[in-house]
Amino acid sequence: MKKTLITLTTTVALGAMAAHAEEVRVYNWSDYIDEDLLGKFEEETGIKLIYDVFDSNEVLETKMLAGGSGYDVVVPSGTFLQRQITAGAFQKLDMAQLSNKGNMWDAIEARTAKYDPDNAYSINYMWGTTGIGVNVGKVQEALGADAPIDSLALVFDPANMEKLADCGVHLLDAPAEIIPAALAYIGEDPDSHDKDVIAKVEPILTAVRPYIQKFHSSEYINALANGDICVAIGWSGDILQARDRAAEAENGVEIAYSAPSEGALMWFDQMAIPVDAPNPEAAHKFLNFIMDAQNMADASNYVYYANGNLASQPLLEEDVIGDPAIYPNDETIKNLYTTTPYPQKVQRVVTRMWTKIKSGT
Amino acid sequence: MRRFALIAVPYLWLLALFLVPFVIVLKISLSDSALAIPPYLPTLDLKAGWSGITEFFSQLDFENFVWLTEDDLYWKAYLSSLKIALVSTVLTLAVGFPIAYGMARAPQHWRATLLLLVILPFWTSFLIRVYSWMGILSQEGYLNQFLMGIGLINEPLIILNTNVAVYIGIVYTYLPFMILPIYSALEKLDESLLEAAEDLGCSRMSAFWLVTVPLSKQGIIAGSFLVFIPTLGEFVIPSLLGGSKTLMIGKILWEEFFSNRDWPVASAVAVILLLILVIPIILFQRNEQKQREAEG
Numbered sequence: 171m172k173k174t175l176i177t178l179t180t181t182v183a184l185g186a187m188a189a190h191a192e193e194v195r196v197y198n199w200s201d202y203i204d205e206d207l208l209g210k211f212e213e214e215t216g217i218k219l220i221y222d223v224f225d226s227n228e229v230l231e232t233k234m235l236a237g238g239s240g241y242d243v244v245v246p247s248g249t250f251l252q253r254q255i256t257a258g259a260f261q262k263l264d265m266a267q268l269s270n271k272g273n274m275w276d277a278i279e280a281r282t283a284k285y286d287p288d289n290a291y292s293i294n295y296m297w298g299t300t301g302i303g304v305n306v307g308k309v310q311e312a313l314g315a316d317a318p319i320d321s322l323a324l325v326f327d328p329a330n331m332e333k334l335a336d337c338g339v340h341l342l343d344a345p346a347e348i349i350p351a352a353l354a355y356i357g358e359d360p361d362s363h364d365k366d367v368i369a370k371v372e373p374i375l376t377a378v379r380p381y382i383q384k385f386h387s388s389e390y391i392n393a394l395a396n397g398d399i400c401v402a403i404g405w406s407g408d409i410l411q412a413r414d415r416a417a418e419a420e421n422g423v424e425i426a427y428s429a430p431s432e433g434a435l436m437w438f439d440q441m442a443i444p445v446d447a448p449n450p451e452a453a454h455k456f457l458n459f460i461m462d463a464q465n466m467a468d469a470s471n472y473v474y475y476a477n478g479n480l481a482s483q484p485l486l487e488e489d490v491i492g493d494p495a496i497y498p499n500d501e502t503i504k505n506l507y508t509t510t511p512y513p514q515k516v517q518r519v520v521t522r523m524w525t526k527i528k529s530g531t
Numbered sequence: 532m533r534r535f536a537l538i539a540v541p542y543l544w545l546l547a548l549f550l551v552p553f554v555i556v557l558k559i560s561l562s563d564s565a566l567a568i569p570p571y572l573p574t575l576d577l578k579a580g581w582s583g584i585t586e587f588f589s590q591l592d593f594e595n596f597v598w599l600t601e602d603d604l605y606w607k608a609y610l611s612s613l614k615i616a617l618v619s620t621v622l623t624l625a626v627g628f629p630i631a632y633g634m635a636r637a638p639q640h641w642r643a644t645l646l647l648l649v650i651l652p653f654w655t656s657f658l659i660r661v662y663s664w665m666g667i668l669s670q671e672g673y674l675n676q677f678l679m680g681i682g683l684i685n686e687p688l689i690i691l692n693t694n695v696a697v698y699i700g701i702v703y704t705y706l707p708f709m710i711l712p713i714y715s716a717l718e719k720l721d722e723s724l725l726e727a728a729e730d731l732g733c734s735r736m737s738a739f740w741l742v743t744v745p746l747s748k749q750g751i752i753a754g755s756f757l758v759f760i761p762t763l764g765e766f767v768i769p770s771l772l773g774g775s776k777t778l779m780i781g782k783i784l785w786e787e788f789f790s791n792r793d794w795p796v797a798s799a800v801a802v803i804l805l806l807i808l809v810i811p812i813i814l815f816q817r818n819e820q821k822q823r824e825a826e827g
Contacts, residue, residue: 228789235570235792257566345790384692385775398671445568514564514792521790525604525783528775 194452195220197230197241199439200388201411202296204472211459217452225388226344234259234444241444242453245295248285248438249346249511260291260442267454268293270461273481282438282478284508292440293457294478296407296470299498299506300347300435303390303409306424308337308400320428322355325403328377335381338399343385345524347435348375348403350509354433361509363516368523375527385528391415397423405437406495407475414474427495429502436506438478470496553805560798561591564791571794595799604783605800609807611778615694615769616762619701623758624751626702627709631750632743634710635717646714649707661700661771668696668772692774700768705761709754716750717743749822756815764804780804 200223212219222241224230227250233239234246234254246254254260265271271293278294286292304319312333318324325331325339341348350360352371362368383399390402395415402409406427413425441460443453459465467485470477474490476497483491490496498506512520562571573590575583599605634645652660667673668691675687690696720743728738744751766781773779780800787797 226789228792231792232789235568237568253566257568257570259568514566518791518793521786522602522604524790525786529778530776 192216192449192452193218193220194243194449194456195222195241196243196456197222197224197233197239198243198245198295199223200225201391201408202245202439202473202475204468207465207468210465211456214459215452215455217455219456227346238446239444240448242447242449243441243443243456245439245441248282248440249509251292251440251442252285253511254442255286255291259445261445261447261450262290263293263443263457264450264454267451268458268461270458270463273461273463273466273479275478275480278438278478281436281508282440284510285438286440292442293461295439295441295460296473296475296477297436297438298406298475298496299429300342300351300403300437301406301409301427301429301495303394303402303404303412303425303427305337305394305397305400306426307422308397309334312337312400319426320431322351322430322432325401326352326355326374326378328381331378331381334401335383338383338393338401339381340384340386340390340393340399340402340404341382342390342403342405343387343528345520346509346512347437349520349524350435350507351403351430354430354507357432360433360435360507363510363512365516365519368516368520372523372527379527379530394425395419395421395423397421407473410474410493410495429495429498429505431505433505433507436508556798556801558591559794560595560796560802561593562795563590563594564793564795569794570792595795596803598796599799599803605780605803608778608780608783609803612763612765612780613807615697615701615777615779616759616765619698619705619762620755620759622698623702623705623709624755627706627754628713628751630706631710631713631717634714635720642718649710653707657704658767661704661768664696664700664703664772665691668699691772694773694777696772697769697777700772701758701762701765704768705758708757712753712757713747713750716747720746749818749825752818753815753822756811756818760808760811760815763808 194217196219198221202223203221208219208221211217227247230244230246231250231254233241234244235257237259251260274293278297279289282292282294283289302319302322302324304317304324306319309317309319309324313324313330318330323330324334325341331339349368349371352374353362353367354360356370356374358367358370387404388408390399390404391408391412392415393399394402394409394412397416402412406429409425409427413427416423416425441457443450443457447453460469461479463479463481464485466477466479467482470482471487471490474493474496476490494502511517559571562573564570565572573587575587579586630649634642634649637645665672669675670687670689670691672691674690675684678684679687690699724742724746725738728742729735733741764781765779766785769777769779770782770785784797784800784804787793787800791797
């Protein structure tokens with residue numbers, strides 16, 4: 171969340187463009203695209219692309235609900251998308267302008283229809299799971315060679331956490347991700363909206379709270395890669411990016427990602443066009459550009475997230491399409507669950523509990 | 532007429548930059564949150580004419596303020612903010628006074644340079660300066676490397692993400708606001724008064740407490756308010772340098788606004804914060820006025 175304060179503004183300027191050039195403003199997650207694609211879009215369409223980034227759904231949602239964000243394309247996750255559609259924040263896509271729509275993967279569209287019926291408002295950009303990233307060496311040093319690195323017990327069992335505290339544990343600062351995981355750990359329905367069921371999470375998290383160094387939603391990529399921390403609950407692709415950064419740095423850090431055996435949250439980041447987008451036509455062009463098989467493959471090859479584009483799959487590199495941490499096999503997919511947004515009253519209880527867990531008040 | 536214009540300008544300023552935003556926030560604080568754009572109800576429908584306006588006012592209520600009294604989180608956060616602001620003000624005074632004193636005592640031709648040195652950090656963005664502190668205070672940061680390098684400590688100190696880091700950040704950031712008013716008070720100090728005190732048998736120490744401090748009182752008060760008031764609502768420093776245990780009202784506001792999407796409750800928190808701030812602001816104004824009268 172802290173990063174939101176200095177939301178890095180990457181403006182890709184194109185010298186050749188006329189001063190009154192057409193513009194399209196895209197607001198996407200940080201570390202979430204191959205930046206070469208931004209230049210390619212400008213070259214192909216002659217539209218100036220202004221690309222800003224955020225690292226929390228809450229920040230995006232506040233901008234959407236305030237209205238007049240000035241963005242043409244934004245990328246909320248499924249549950250947030252659903253709520254924002256209800257609030258009237260998005261416009262229906264004009265399928266006639268999206269010639270690449272046929273590239274999309276029906277298996278994913280069937281799942282995203284839960285948030286966006288008929289996929290009328292959004293296209294899938296990337297999807298992934300929320301799971302456990304570990305520094306294999308350090309965790310085995312702390313817990314022995316048979317450390318449960320694919321189990322939520324690693325972070326929710328105080329006995330394990332006590333030993334891990336010294337090498338550093340980060341959790342996402344996102345109650346909508348951590349609470350379902352804790353519910354899965356105790357065998358409850360991760361998508362429960364029942365306040366009494368959700369309340370069962372509090373003692374579990376409070377018990378391990380003293381051993382958690384930080385709740386943060388983007389710092390763990392670098393922290394894992396540098397060896398500053400040894401365990402993070404985070405998003406699959408982010409942890410895989412950490413794995414690759416560590417491998418490139420040859421610093422002896424080996425990072426592994428696993429979707430927890432108790433079940434892992436499957437999430438979808440969807441591209442949508444705000445109802446008051448200044449340039450919806452250019453926004454459609456951007457969406458169509460992203461749905462191009464080669465472009466989508468380039469993006470996935472770069473960020474290590476699976477995408478919802480079936481046509482891009484033959485173009486994916488083997489370490490992406492062949493990695494079950496990115497494209498889960500049929501076995502793992504059975505173990506994945508999805509969640510739906512909390513109603514306002516439950517949301518308040520959840521936030522309050524989250525504050526209490528984090529601050530002790 | 533000229534007199535009228537002179538008064539009108541500052542009042543217009545207040546009206547546009549303070550009163551209007553405040554009324555908007557107050558209005559939202561009396562509304563109910565809703566899943567819509569904007570995310571609260573009711574919104575004023577001027578097209579419906581008078582009935583639209585009465586309809587609008589009939590829907591406003593103080594429910595959100597009642598809510599704030601029902602959960603101990605809010606008053607704990609207000610109290611914790613007050614405590615952090617008070618401690619920071621005292622610390623800043625303790626660091627700032629000797630600096631201001633040294634500057635005022637320095638030879639005349641040095642003072643301009645020293646003054647420039649105090650102001651110089653403002654040329655760098657506040658955010659970047661706070662970020663630099665993260666690099667200094669972190670576990671693998673410069674401070675720990677230095678202390679371990681000279682063998683003073685064996686284990687790195689955990690400073691970042693604690694209240695200590697928040698105090699360091701606040702004292703560093705607001706120090707010039709403390710130094711400048713004290714310096715300007717001390718600079719005007721008539722040195723013959725100190726000589727007189729010493730002639731009359733005062734030790735240097737007691738002359739300091741009996742003459743210098745009382746005569747710089749206005750500067751101390753002004754500096755303290757300039758530090759205390761913004762620190763109370765501080766958000767950036769605690770969220771960058773503090774840990775999740777640092778409870779401040781600025782963070783609660785953020786959570787109400789972003790995590791709960793509850794603009795009305797967030798606005799109610801802001802209105803209360805403002806009411807708490809009104810007291811020190813009035814005291815500050817009084818102090819300024821007294822000073823002006825004394826000089827006038």
